Amino acid sequence: MQQFSLCFSKVKKDCFKFIKSQETKADKFKNKERMIKSFLIPLCFWISKKANKKSPYFVGLAGGQGTGKTTISSLIKIILTKYFKLKVFKISIDDFYKTRKERISLSKRVHPMLLTRGVPGTHDINMMLNFFKKVKSKKFKGLKLPTFNKAIDDRFAKKKWYDLKKRPDVIIFEGWCVGAKSEKNTNLKKTINSMEKAKDQKQIWRKYVNHQLKSKYKNLYSQLNCLIYLKAKNFSLLQKWRLKQERKLLLNNKRNSKLKIMNKEDVLSFMQTYQRITQNMFKNMPKYASIIINLNSNHQIKSAVYKG
Secondary structure: OHHHHHHHHHHHHHHHHHHHHHOOOOOOOOOHHHHHHHHHHHHHHHHHHHOOOOOOEEEEEEEOOOOOHHHHHHHHHHHHHHOOOOOEEEEEHHHHEOOHHHHHHHHHHOOHHHHOOOOOOOEOHHHHHHHHHHHHOOOOOOEEEOOEEOOOOEEOOHHHOEEEOOOOOEEEEEEOOOOOOOOOHHHHHOOOOHHHHHHOOOOHHHHHHHHHHHOHHHHHHOOOOEEEEEEOOOHHHHHHHHHHHHHHHHHHOOOOOOOOOOOHHHHHHHHHHHHHHHHHHHHHHHHHOOEEEEEOOOOOEEEEEEOO
């Protein structure tokens, strides 16, 4: 389509510049032109038609660890801003993790596994609900929102927080468990990996996390206007991609010895806390997501299915 080509010519330079900033010598993006032209530009046309400037349009973007949520959401933001002239604010659910101190307290109060960030219950849900509420207000006066530093497993200092001065037209809210739904309690009885078997014998952790999804997170996700799901083929692929991500974090932060960079065993163990919800999303998310973006085993977009 002529419109798509025109859009591509306007955004190409900025998109390629961003992609280059994400590459390492060993890890180069392939087929970037096709990804932008065939999939991300049509997606941005779809979003721009739905967005009206009276109230922010909330785009939920979900996908397992390592699927490329940050890259794809950043490119969507570039296209919507540059070509469609929309005010776009992008934030991750990861930025709303409870502080390390709060998670230590939670792990002592409820279950030791809640010290590990990631699952519903380890985010500051009230802060997220407050953000959604305030940004919809016609009297919006600006907002400071946290940024999370995974390398130290805690929030950045307040001077590095997001400073949202104007109400956005589009909000991209991305995260691995965005839009996830709770399971039936009977499903929780069966352990799905060695971590659940060894560390959650009484199902306290599983039930707590599931209850969070059933209550406050359900309320939060119900406010999203659309949900885009990046679907990988299976969980072992996600593990492979997540290991790649951690290697990149190590390369970018070589000089800092205080960082909590994970080795292979750490990553695989860490991902066991994500496994139950991720697998549930594999199975159910395609039934209710507005758009399913299917990824092939080479980490590239294979197809996009529009349902919303």
